[in-house]
Amino acid sequence: MIKIWSELPIARTREQIADVATLIWVVFWGSVVWQLFQFLVGFAGVGRAVHEGGENMIAGGRSLGDSLEGLPIVGSTVADIASGAFAAGGQPISTLGTELEEFITIVSVVLTLILAIVTLGPWLIRYIPWRRDRLRRVRSAHRAIRNAPESDAATEQILAMRAMSRLDYSTLLSFTPDPLGDWTAGRHDRLAKAELASVGLRP
Numbered sequence: 001m002i003k004i005w006s007e008l009p010i011a012r013t014r015e016q017i018a019d020v021a022t023l024i025w026v027v028f029w030g031s032v033v034w035q036l037f038q039f040l041v042g043f044a045g046v047g048r049a050v051h052e053g054g055e056n057m058i059a060g061g062r063s064l065g066d067s068l069e070g071l072p073i074v075g076s077t078v079a080d081i082a083s084g085a086f087a088a089g090g091q092p093i094s095t096l097g098t099e100l101e102e103f104i105t106i107v108s109v110v111l112t113l114i115l116a117i118v119t120l121g122p123w124l125i126r127y128i129p130w131r132r133d134r135l136r137r138v139r140s141a142h143r144a145i146r147n148a149p150e151s152d153a154a155t156e157q158i159l160a161m162r163a164m165s166r167l168d169y170s171t172l173l174s175f176t177p178d179p180l181g182d183w184t185a186g187r188h189d190r191l192a193k194a195e196l197a198s199v200g201l202r203p
Contacts, residue, residue, distance in 0.1 A: 003139045006200025015134060022127050029119040033112050040108035044101045051097025057090030134200065141199035153188075160191035167194060 005012040145155070163172065164183050172179035175194040182191055193203045 003142050004135070006134070006138050007202040008197060008200055011197075011200050015131070018127065018131065022123065022131075025123055026120060029116070033116045033119075036115060037108055037112040040111060041105055044104040044108070047097045047099070047101030047104055049097070050100060051094050054090040054092070054094025054097055057093065060090075138200040141196075141201055145196070145199075145201060156188040156192040159195040160188035163191040163195035163198070167198060171198065 005015045145159070160183060164179065169179070172191070172194055175197070176182050176190040179191060182188070189203075196203055
């Protein structure tokens with residue numbers, strides 16, 4: 001079975017609370033960021049409207065030119081003048097609309113990214129390394145200890161030795177009032193329990 005949380009109730013509860021809180025935080029701010037982006041990028045419609053207005057002006061000039069082209073003698077000349085005049089007026093408007101739409105889109109992306117970084121960044125920078133380390137520790141310990149040969153006394157001795165060499169005194173004293181005495185007397189059960197608890201496993 002894949003280990004996701006520690007086996008100890010207190011450690012498991014702490015990890016589960018952190019996981020749920022992170023999920024809620026990410027979903028909430030992700031939703032806020034997305035709604036902000038949708039709101040801001042909606043203003044890009046102004047740029048599209050301006051662009052379409054310029055294109056409509058150019059198309060109107062072509063239509064007018066086509067209708068004037070049927071005039072005798074001066075038809076083609078008048079048609080070219082009308083089309084050119086409308087194109088000269090419509091092209092800058094069309095370009096302005098395109099640039100305005102691109103600018104609003106870029107600003108929308110930048111602002112929403114800033115909000116996402118400010119709200120999610122500090123939380124995830126602390127949560128992800130902490131959660132990754134705890135997950136790696138409990139999985140590695142579970143794989144190494146639970147697959148050990150069936151010899152409780154030998155396993156307890158090894159775990160007690162690790163506890164004595166690795167854990168600080170305050171941690172050891174929370175499991176046994178006399179850690180050095182337990183070790184020298186061969187009482188390894190409480191020291192082994194301290195080692196298991198440090199990696200999130202039950203005795």
